Amino acid sequence: MELADLYRDVILDHNRSPRNFRRLQSPTNTAQGFNPLCGDKLTVYLVMDGDRVDDIAFEGSGCAISVASSSLMTEAVRGKTEAEARTLFERMHALLAGETGEAEALGKLAALGGVRQFPSRVKCASLAWHALIAALDGAQQPAKTE
Amino acid sequence: MKHRDAADFDVASVRQDFPALHQRIHGKPLVYLDSAASAQRPVAVLDAMDTYYRHDHANVHRGVHTLSQRATQAYEGAREKIRRYINARTTAEIIFTRGTTEAINLVAQSYARPRLQPGDEVLISLMEHHSNIVPWQMACEQTGATLRVAPIDQHGQLRMDAFKQLISDHTRLIAIGHISNALGTINPVAEIVAFAHEREIPVLIDGAQAMPHTRVDVSALGCDFYAFSGHKMFGPTGIGVLYGREALLDAMPPWQGGGEMILEVSFEKTTYAALPNKFEAGTPAIAEAVGLGATIDYLEKLGIEAIAGHEHDLLAYATQALSQIDGLEIVGQAESKASVVSFTLANAHPHDIGTIVDHEGVAIRTGHHCAMPVMNFFGVPATARASMALYNTRDDIDALVAALMKVRQVLS
Ligand SMILES: Cc1ncc(COP(=O)(O)O)c(C=O)c1O
Numbered sequence: 022m023e024l025a026d027l028y029r030d031v032i033l034d035h036n037r038s039p040r041n042f043r044r045l046q047s048p049t050n051t052a053q054g055f056n057p058l059c060g061d062k063l064t065v066y067l068v069m070d071g072d073r074v075d076d077i078a079f080e081g082s083g084c085a086i087s088v089a090s091s092s093l094m095t096e097a098v099r100g101k102t103e104a105e106a107r108t109l110f111e112r113m114h115a116l117l118a119g120e121t122g123e124a125e126a127l128g129k130l131a132a133l134g135g136v137r138q139f140p141s142r143v144k145c146a147s148l149a150w151h152a153l154i155a156a157l158d159g160a161q162q163p164a165k166t167e
Numbered sequence: 168m169k170h171r172d173a174a175d176f177d178v179a180s181v182r183q184d185f186p187a188l189h190q191r192i193h194g195k196p197l198v199y200l201d202s203a204a205s206a207q208r209p210v211a212v213l214d215a216m217d218t219y220y221r222h223d224h225a226n227v228h229r230g231v232h233t234l235s236q237r238a239t240q241a242y243e244g245a246r247e248k249i250r251r252y253i254n255a256r257t258t259a260e261i262i263f264t265r266g267t268t269e270a271i272n273l274v275a276q277s278y279a280r281p282r283l284q285p286g287d288e289v290l291i292s293l294m295e296h297h298s299n300i301v302p303w304q305m306a307c308e309q310t311g312a313t314l315r316v317a318p319i320d321q322h323g324q325l326r327m328d329a330f331k332q333l334i335s336d337h338t339r340l341i342a343i344g345h346i347s348n349a350l351g352t353i354n355p356v357a358e359i360v361a362f363a364h365e366r367e368i369p370v371l372i373d374g375a376q377a378m379p380h381t382r383v384d385v386s387a388l389g390c391d392f393y394a395f396s397g398h399k400m401f402g403p404t405g406i407g408v409l410y411g412r413e414a415l416l417d418a419m420p421p422w423q424g425g426g427e428m429i430l431e432v433s434f435e436k437t438t439y440a441a442l443p444n445k446f447e448a449g450t451p452a453i454a455e456a457v458g459l460g461a462t463i464d465y466l467e468k469l470g471i472e473a474i475a476g477h478e479h480d481l482l483a484y485a486t487q488a489l490s491q492i493d494g495l496e497i498v499g500q501a502e503s504k505a506s507v508v509s510f511t512l513a514n515a516h517p518h519d520i521g522t523i524v525d526h527e528g529v530a531i532r533t534g535h536h537c538a539m540p541v542m543n544f545f546g547v548p549a550t551a552r553a554s555m556a557l558y559n560t561r562d563d564i565d566a567l568v569a570a571l572m573k574v575r576q577v578l579s
Contacts, residue, residue, distance in 0.1 A: 022193070024526050028519075028577050036578070059518045060535050060548035082548050084518035085578060142522060 026135035027142065028085065031093070036085035041078040041095035054081075054152030054164045056144055061087050065152040072102050079152075084145050086136060091149035093130050103157055110150050117143050176477040181469065182558050184209040195528030198566045203348050203507055203554030204532050205398045206379060208458075212402060215461035216454045227453055228427060228444070242453050245460030246443070252463045253393065254384040255410055259442035262409040262416070263451055267375040268298040270394035270409035271342070273446060274371055275302035277419040278392075279340055285311030288337040292317040292325055292354075293544060294347045297537040299373040303342060312339070319544065323350035323499035331362060338363075341370045345377035349538035349552070350499030351482075351507030353381075360389050369415065375399050379556060380478060380505045382471050385410050397455060401556075402462035406455035409446070416442050423448040474557045478506040481555045485564045489553075492571055498550050506555040509536070512571065517549040520574050527570035 045051075045066035054063050063081025067074055077099050079091045098106045112127055116134050124131040136146045148164075155164035182188055187207045190197050199207060219241055225234035227242045246258045255261055264270040279289065289303045293316050300314075307314045315338075317330040325343075334341070341363050346353050356372050363370045369391035377383055379400040385393050392415070397406040411419075421428055421439055425448035430438040439445045466474070485508050489495055494513030512520060521533035532552045535542045542549060553567055 024523060024577060027522065033578065058534060059516075060539075060542060061518075062548065082516075084516035086519070139522060142518070145518060 022138045027139055029132045029135060031129060031132040032085060032089040035089035035092040039079075039088050039092040041099075042080060042088075042092065043078050044080050045076060045078045050156040050159060052152045052155035052158075052164055054148040054155070056083075056087070056148050058144065059084065061145065061148055063087070063091055063149060063152060065091070065149060065156050067153075067156050069103070072104075074098050074101050074103070074106060079149060083148070084142075086133075086142055086145040087148050090133055090146045093133070094149050094153060097128070097130055098153065106153065106157065110154055113147070113150050117147055176469075176473050176557075178477060178558065178560055182560075184211065184465075185558050186210060186213075188558060192528040192530070193526045195526075196566075198527075198529040198563045198570075200553040200555060200559065200563060200567060201530045201532045202379070202556035202559075203376060203399070203536075203552065205404070206401045206556050207558070208401055208403070209462075209465050211465050212458045212461045216403065216458040219454050219457045224453070226450055238453055241457045241460075242451065245456040245463075248460045248463045249408055252467070253410060254386045256386065257413060260410055260413050260416065262411065262443045262446045263456055264394075264407045264409050264446075265405055265452070266396040266398070266407035267296075267373060267394045268302075268396075268407075270392075270407055271298055271371065271373065272302045273409055273422050274342075274392050274394075274411070275306040277422045277446075278369075278415065279303070279306045279312075280309055281420065283307065283310035283312035283339060286337060287312040287339045288315050288335070289313075290315045290317060290330075290333055290338050290341045292330070292343055293319045293540050294323065294325070294350060294352060294538065295342070295344050295540075296348055296373065296375065297539070298375075299342055299344055300540070313337075316540075319352075319541075322501050323347070323352050323541075324501045324503075325352070325354055327355065327358070330359070334363065334366060334368065338366070338368050341368055342373065343370065344373040344375075345383075346374075346380065346505045346507075347499070347538070347541075348376050348507070348554075349509055349536040349541045349550070350501065351504045351509070351554075352499060352501040353377075353503040353505055355503075356390065357388055364389065376505065376507075379466075380471075380475060382475075391415055397459040397462065400462055401465065403452075403455040403458040406452045406459050408459075413442065416446070421445050421448070425449045427451070469557065477557060478555055478559075481559055481561065481564065482506040482508070484561050485553065485555065485567075488564050488568050489571075492568065495571070498545050498547065506559075507552060508554075509550040509552045511547055511550055512574065515574050515578050517551040519578060520551045520571070523574045523577050524567065524570035527566065527573055529567050529570045531567070 048066035049069045050067040061083035068076035077095045151164040223237040225238045227239045371392035374395040378395045393410040398404040428448040498509040517533035
């Protein structure tokens with residue numbers, strides 16, 4: 022178990038300068054994610070154009086893993102259809118659960134695969150994704166990783 | 168570099184008593200700085216529990232056979248050790264619980280709930296552990312009473328002026344932590360008890376963090392209830408104590424029903440056992456009580472004053488060493504403080520700090536420390552916290568500082 026597997030360059034880069042880190046003025050969908058264990062809180066904003074994610078952004082505070090995961094997620098999901106976004110969520114879920122064979126289809130997101138060797142950090146990586154699904158579902162309650 | 172620690176305290180030999188300290192984590196020697204969450208156990212405690220299970224175990228209070236008598240003696244012997252150690256008047260005042268949390272819930276449900284009325288108030292402080300907040304919220308919700316929260320200042324100290332002003336004719340109970348787990352602040356509990364008693368208001372003290380660090384004399388303090396946990400003071404998990412003044416405990420109804428806590432049961436009427444059994448329904452954590460008794464012996468052997476001196480030295484050393492790290496902010500700088508240092512480090516989230524220093528063998532706590540209102544007050548989502556106990560050394564602090572440099576390097 023190496024630290025460098027967790028803090029890969031892509032992750033460090035996205036933590037230092039998170040992409041799409043802002044509040045969207047008129048989102049069509051939004052949801053919060055809250056990890057009570059570490060106090061991480063974030064909000065995911067979506068602008069849906071019919072079935073397609075026209076714009077996506079996030080804000081909040083969190084550890085390097087959760088910020089990088091959110092940032093990478095916004096890049097990966099922008100322009101995708103809702104169904105594609107949900108498939109990505111499933112793939113991420115599988116990756117973090119330690120299922121192999123997903124990495125290929127995930128591109129840059131595969132960098133988050135190192136997290137699975139750090140069980141206490143898996144939820145940091147999945148928080149934004151749970152919030153994304155909650156936003157797509159139009160949920161009223163904050164998404165939790167529990 | 169090797170340092171000398173406080174002269175009258177042989178920390179090297181103390182460390183030999185704690186087998187868990189002597190292991191490698193990720194290839195590095197373990198540096199355990201998370202005793203405020205749960206401390207490690209000395210061999211004496213492990214042996215006491217092992218011997219009890221191997222030779223003396225049976226159920227307590229129930230049998231005439233030899234093992235049952237031995238078990239009862241061991242269990243009640245532990246109660247007497249605790250009584251003596253905290254200077255309670257009688258063992259009737261020592262109730263075994265699962266820990267601090269259960270002790271506070273017992274008082275909230277059995278003392279407060281039957282007495283509280285709409286308009287009544289319970290006073291706590293902003294720096295309480297969740298286990299000294301939520302039981303009172305529940306009792307207030309159940310009765311229509313109001314929970315009042317005394318503020319703290321930027322150093323993490325109770326604002327005594329405001330605290331006193333919040334005490335009124337409506338105050339029915341004050342519940343206050345002796346030492347804050349999130350900040351290390353030592354509260355002026357003797358002053359609070361004296362002030363409250365002038366107004367005939369009972370005081371519960373959450374002593375979870377105080378027992379491993381300071382002499383606690385409940386008679387001198389005069390408090391009405393004092394709660395603590397075995398596992399924070401080098402004893403077993405699953406055992407703790409509620410000390411209560413006998414007159415108060417006597418007047419309280421039992422909290423849970425079952426075996427052990429009865430005198431006579433019929434379907435028409437059940438009469439309850441005398442103290443302390445009235446509050447100990449069911450088969451208790453016997454081995455854990457025995458282990459807690461052994462912990463008391465261990466602390467007495469080392470001497471709590473010598474322990475406190477050693478920790479004071481460590482706190483000063485750690486505060487100085489950590490303050491020199493660029494971007495490090497210590498959260499909680501009370502004048503009177505136990506050996507706990509909560510901090511934030513610029514551009515590094517506590518969660519990342521925790522993972523990275525773990526790879527250097529250093530165990531610290533990161534998160535809200537079950538004190539979310541404290542985190543909100545200081546405007547941080549979480550902190551990193553190094554807490555030092557009798558077995559820590561200046562070398563441990565040096566290892567922490569080096570590990571924090573590594574955090575810098577990894578996250579830069
Ligand atoms: C100040 C304080 N009070 C109460 C508790 C709760 O103790 P336990 O979990 O052993 O019941 C803790 C432990 O985290 C504590 O630090």
